[in-house]
Amino acid sequence: MRTLGFVTLYHPDAALTASNLRTYLPWVNQLVVWDNTPGANDNRRCLDALLADEAEKLIWMENGQNLGIARGLNYALHKVLDGDFDLLLMMDQDSNWPDCGSFMQAVARLHGTDATIGAFTPNVSGLEPQTTDIADKDFFITSGTVLTREAIRGIAPVDETFAIDALDNECSIAIREKGFRIVCLTRHVLNHHIGNRKYSKILHIGTPDYNAARTYGMCRNHIILIRKRKKSLPFRKKMYFIKEYIIYKLIRILLVEGDKGHRLQMLIKGIRDGLTYKIR
Secondary structure (H helix, E strand, C coil), X not given: CCEEEEEEECCCCHHHHHHHHHCCHHHCCEEEEEECCCCCCCHHHHHHHHCCCCHHXXXXXXXXCCCHHHHHHHHHHHHHHHCCCCEEEEEECCCECCCHHHHHXXXXXXXXXXXXXXXXXXXXXXXXXXXXXXXXXXXXXXXXXXXXXXXXXXXXXXXXXXXXXXXXXXXHHHHHHCCCEEXXXXXXXXXXXXXXXXXXXXXXXXXXXXXXXXXHHHHHXXXXXXXXXXXXXXXXXXXXXXXXXXHHHHHHHHHCCCCHHHHHHHHHHHHHHHHHCCCC
């Protein structure tokens, strides 16, 4: 069973990224490296040198600008459909996965016996209960998720409105609407780093401390997602998005984060643009 890997880079730490890639490179036949780092950089030279024994597997796509994840994902989806790949493994440069081998073996077994599964996801950071080996899920994060060729045929191309933020939720809904299941293999843990978490001295409020541009993207895109997928999103999920990306984000900016004026401005802009965006 042939697997294409896909990973996006953005100002990567070369040594750390190479170490992370080594944990899953043996389990893919080729890896699309979609480099969103703006301007000229040494990412390719450094990583090719650090991964010399696996460098022939890397398919480099260097843009010189940040085109987001969705554009790169569409490239990878079409490469699966145009080639002889059975599966697509999506990864993040900050994800480390020593357990990838046994996960991919489990995916191959299940894929061969159950055609209803369109996406396989690991237990991200061990947060899922391990009371059963397999758990059906409504949503996944892109890093660590494996899509089947059959599911890809149903959802490609993905909506590039969600260039980065809310892309995983959009893809999850699209897959389920095509009649496929999303399953979490709970015994297989992916180590995934989210943001640069910091805490306030008062009330110990935590935040991943995303910058103003990501503040805007998260707010705008999740509002668009709520509007676009209003029939598919359960009410509790809609409320979660509103609380997480608007209400709680406002509290975090005021009490924890820096660059308050710019981030507040971009939060307000995100609300306005999300509400006025023309749904296609």
